[in-house]
Amino acid sequence: MTTINPDKNRLRDLPKVDIILQHEALGKWRSTPLAVDIIRELLDETRQLVMEDDSTIIPDIPDLARQACAQLDDRFRSPLRRVLNGTGVVIHTNLGRSPLCESAITEMNAVARGYSTLEYDLKNGRRGSRHNLVKQSLLALTGAEDALVTNNNASAVLLALTALSKRKEVIVSRGQLVEIGGSFRIPDICRVSGAKLTEVGSTNRTRIADFRAAVSDRTGMILKVHPSNFRVIGFVEETSLAELVALGKEFGIPVVDDLGSGALDNLSAHTTQLPSETLVRESVEAGADVVTFSGDKLLGGPQAGLVVGKTATITKMCMHPLMRAVRPDKLTFAALSATLQEYLTGTHTQSLPIWRMLTASVEELEEWLKPLSIEIQSATEDTGLRLEIGPSTSYTGGGSLPEEELPSHALVFSGSQRRLKALQTDLRLADVPLIGYLKDGGFHLDARTLMIESREEIEVLLLAGLEVES
Template sequence: MKKELFRQIPKVDVFLSDKELLEVLGDSPRPLLVKAVRDVLEDLRAGIAAGKVQEVDVDRIREEIKSELKKLLRPKLHRVINATGVVLHTNLGRAPISERVAEHLKEIITGYSNLEYDLEKGKRGLRYRNLEWILKELTGAEDVCVVNNNAGAVLLVLSALAKGKEVIVSRGELIEIGGSFRIPDVMAQSGAILKEVGTTNKTHLRDYESAINENTGLLLKVHTSNYKILGFTESVSTEELVELGRRYGIPVYEDLGSGSFIDVRKLGLSYEPTVQDVLKSGVDVVSFSGDKLLGGAQAGIILGKKEFIEKIKKHPLNRALRIDKMTLAVLEATLVYYLDEEKALKEIPTWRLLSQSPAVIRERAEKLVELLKPRLLDKALLEVVEDESEVGGGALPLQRLPTYCVAVKPLSLSVGELDCRLRSCEVPVIGRIKDERYLLDMRTVFDEELEILANNLFRVLKGSS
């Protein structure tokens, strides 16, 4: 029986000339169709061998090849609807950029640009020139260097300023962030020597001072932006560390993690030091991310005193870690908004999402329910509920934001199955499960996504019976 089924499987060439499949392929590369055919036929053979397939249906094979081909033709990186309520969701791309910034990016990447060309002098220019004046204007920094992410910035700063020397850091600040990025590991990679002082919960100024010796190259302060140590704690302020560094002639570097140019307390959020605050404290170098609270592209921004930034710029790693034209275009266009804080709060999506009032979020939730209820009366129970959103992205870890969600209780399938099906939509939906209901947090759903979200839910739940 199995041998007969194997003989009935059409050859690959039969499907490579199939008109229906060629229509789906369009002008895409032929190897994609070849792969789709081979993958489907291989699965068919495996099914026959396992005794799971009892007949060979050519029409069914064709439909499976169509489905597989459509998957291959679809880019693996595509837009999703973030209904988790996590504003800076690392797994979902962190900060979305504004439409205007996207338009500027399209203009830059679809043609040539003056990336390293000085239009005034008619010769080679500096890649960071346009970023430099904006960042200096916004922060008062003497000099600027920008690399591809803040982990790279930390590695570069340590390599340029402290290779072969001891770097003193509080034991309570030896952080680990996503992707197993650990300060001790980066320190070892840079060639600097880790000198940890104090304890997990308490570090005093005297701990730093007693560790200083002739081989001390840097005093490092790491802002614990993705966690907090509470209770019986004590830490040394940036100002105190700067004063100590000046006394002994040792530079001070602060890794700020998720840097912000806006005082988040204006939005009713917990205090986070701004980049301007840190620079005013007198630190020699500070670095932070460009795609977290800043709301731009992934980048590691390094600011500080000219004598130290010059050393960092000249280090060979700077070339390896430098940003490309796309990152530069997004970052520059985003930073311009910060020249007018009110405009930044209005135009940068991260700040719009963080500053939304609960009333606006509730209105969006009620609109989604209005779109759904007439079509899903017998498929799911819908309710607008209060809940809490998160900032995410390793920023403000204790901050909870009041929000409203649409709670979906499917009647014909499990909540887990609903979650799985929504993730399989053409525009996938990512929400969260709580108390046996599927929550769609309206803080991170854009108004223009409501129709898509409603249609996805309708199609998924309609086919559940």
């Protein structure tokens, strides 16, 4: 057994914690308790290395301070970071769904910097209600009698079930008992609300007669649910909202239409690449008592659950104690108000990033990529990679228009799989992560979801990533 006898004098050369703690290289972590712990860990590691190998070089004070600062920065850096989306999925749930328009960002900054009229009535100089902040905009855009906003569409559905049908039966088609991202299941939400789910029809065919047969004096609601990413094709039949509304009126039962994505304008009127989606106004005009939809999908705003419909049902929801638990904050209202203003003025097709991405033509995307491709071409010469502009397929995402593929163009890097995976990783771990995907032997960066970003910034990131690979 070998006995290690370190030079104790060398251990005495290790700097004291207090001295490192005061060094300017620690930056914002200088003199903090967290820095003390990291410095002690670094000194313990260095002490152990010296004991194992007497020739180990002891880092100087500035070096130890820099190491401590780097570790603290890495450990406590916010996991929520801006990324550049090259996946081609426009409403990408993992990447934060819809980017906000400039006016929404401006309004959020304005109310975030100080106090706001979140619940204050300037005209009358007394307490106001946050429920009135975007009500007039929603009524004008949808034709509804009343409106309210929750923090997301799942909570809007939960609030409707709880306020209108707790301890009562909710009739829904078996073909609409879907599960969407994050294990959100309609039966589970119904159970949590205290309502009893009554399933009717079959997965592929549900008729109005099935709903009528299930109506009883215990029925509290008829629920229609957007299928999101789920589709049944072939031998299918679905009960229309108009039929459900007529049945609801006959028996005095409220009808709730969960639209999911919630389109305020018809995309198909602005591009031939996408079909029409049911508009919120159409559900309101069909007579639904409550219509719920998301703020951060096809609408292109912040995460929110928007609820419009008849005054009687909206009032019940607004007065329910659960409303306080699911109400949005001032930043959500600021961004939502600005987004709705874009629709009211008809500027949304150009100002909302999601609209620009979804309506861009294949020719526009190819032209957008050309200058970037020219700048990057020469940088690939010593990397073993090749670059070209190639056709790709992008998607709406977010459970919206799930069957629809959008033709697009992408920067396509080809070469060995090892180098392609390394490039993908380097770009993903950059200071501003650039996210792409591997497919058909190439690494793709889709123009449809990159076109809202700066070409110059993308160029810098790509050149840095390719330099690592050279």
